[in-house]
Amino acid sequence: MYEFCAPTKIIFGDGCLSETAPRIKKMGATCALLVTGRSSTASSAGFKNLGKELDAEGIRWVHFAEVGADPETTIVDRGAEVYRANGCDAIIGFGGGSPIDCAKGIAASVAEGRPIRDFVGTGLAFSVPVPPLVAIPTTAGTGTEVTNAAVFTVVDENGHRSKKGTSSQFYFPRLAVVDPLLHASMPPSLTAATGMDALTHAIEAYVSRFHTPLSDMYCLEAIRLIGRSLRAACEKAPQRSISISDSTTAAPFARRDMAMAATLAGVALSQAGLGMVHGFAHPVGAMTGLAHGLANAILLPFVMNALIPDAGERLCDIGAALTDDNGEKRPSAEDTVRAIARLGRDIGIPDNLEAAGVSMTYFESILTDALSYRRRKASPRAFTDAELRALLERMYGGKVEA
Numbered sequence: 001m002y003e004f005c006a007p008t009k010i011i012f013g014d015g016c017l018s019e020t021a022p023r024i025k026k027m028g029a030t031c032a033l034l035v036t037g038r039s040s041t042a043s044s045a046g047f048k049n050l051g052k053e054l055d056a057e058g059i060r061w062v063h064f065a066e067v068g069a070d071p072e073t074t075i076v077d078r079g080a081e082v083y084r085a086n087g088c089d090a091i092i093g094f095g096g097g098s099p100i101d102c103a104k105g106i107a108a109s110v111a112e113g114r115p116i117r118d119f120v121g122t123g124l125a126f127s128v129p130v131p132p133l134v135a136i137p138t139t140a141g142t143g144t145e146v147t148n149a150a151v152f153t154v155v156d157e158n159g160h161r162s163k164k165g166t167s168s169q170f171y172f173p174r175l176a177v178v179d180p181l182l183h184a185s186m187p188p189s190l191t192a193a194t195g196m197d198a199l200t201h202a203i204e205a206y207v208s209r210f211h212t213p214l215s216d217m218y219c220l221e222a223i224r225l226i227g228r229s230l231r232a233a234c235e236k237a238p239q240r241s242i243s244i245s246d247s248t249t250a251a252p253f254a255r256r257d258m259a260m261a262a263t264l265a266g267v268a269l270s271q272a273g274l275g276m277v278h279g280f281a282h283p284v285g286a287m288t289g290l291a292h293g294l295a296n297a298i299l300l301p302f303v304m305n306a307l308i309p310d311a312g313e314r315l316c317d318i319g320a321a322l323t324d325d326n327g328e329k330r331p332s333a334e335d336t337v338r339a340i341a342r343l344g345r346d347i348g349i350p351d352n353l354e355a356a357g358v359s360m361t362y363f364e365s366i367l368t369d370a371l372s373y374r375r376r377k378a379s380p381r382a383f384t385d386a387e388l389r390a391l392l393e394r395m396y397g398g399k400v401e402a
Ligand SMILES: [Fe+2]
Pocket: 142, 197, 200, 201, 278, 292, 296
């Protein structure tokens, strides 16, 4: 028995941002809370165009620009206050994963009439449908524009920071506007990190114990697109800011491939879950501030190497999709792990956590957090605690040969 649920309407293509305002109007919105990060996105041409188009449709909008990386639950609550104070009736998340996840949290919080913290890491489920929620990604990575998940940082009374993933059917945005032109001004390092996040989603969902033939299809196509285009997207990402109307920038096909891959991988992870790459990347990010995509990129080859005995055949499938050699030679599981490591090396991903500047002082805290990862059971190998400790040791100072 399989279940598959991907209810988000997706609009995809260069320039499709302009569809946003008319579609929101059709949803009956009169005032949208526009959730962004604090810096560059909010001053981008895309953002300005969106504002103008909302104005042209007669939709009031209120800009909530307080979202930093991995938003704390208190930021979500502040956004919910702004939403209520201004009489908003729709929410738009515009930016990377953090603003979109924050928008999801605000939507759920205002619908429930309770602080988001009540639902994060507590097991309490949302019970009420959310206001119209639109997601507009400006990076090609998280896929959160189509997922049932959102990640928030919880800070406890001792100042301990942990990232908590939450899932709910109410988190699926009603509309995802995936416009690859919005990704044109990403610097290569961001393209690399977010692209490897998408690859991690596709690979972890593919080897997940909860994968299905339907989720597999999304994973393999995402992996194929990433194998084909991530290097080019990084090499040719423009160094200057590009006008939103400029459709002749470098590597447009690579950008489109990566935008599509991130969305496909988001659909897949909502069905099949993730695994211990994310199990370690979450505490690494929460405690050290290392960007989520970069943490995944570093950890991915180590976890896949450890999964060879349990997920060998599926790793071979991944290798075939990633290297896309028309089936001439089916890669071995070991070949696949090397291909993943090689891709990371080619786009500037450090070999291990130490090389990325993560201090050993975090070792025990990272391990403790990873041991309680809520999706640990999706891993195709039931890692023992001792195996996860040994794995983290390798992640710190080891190297997977490319
Ligand atoms: Fe991720």
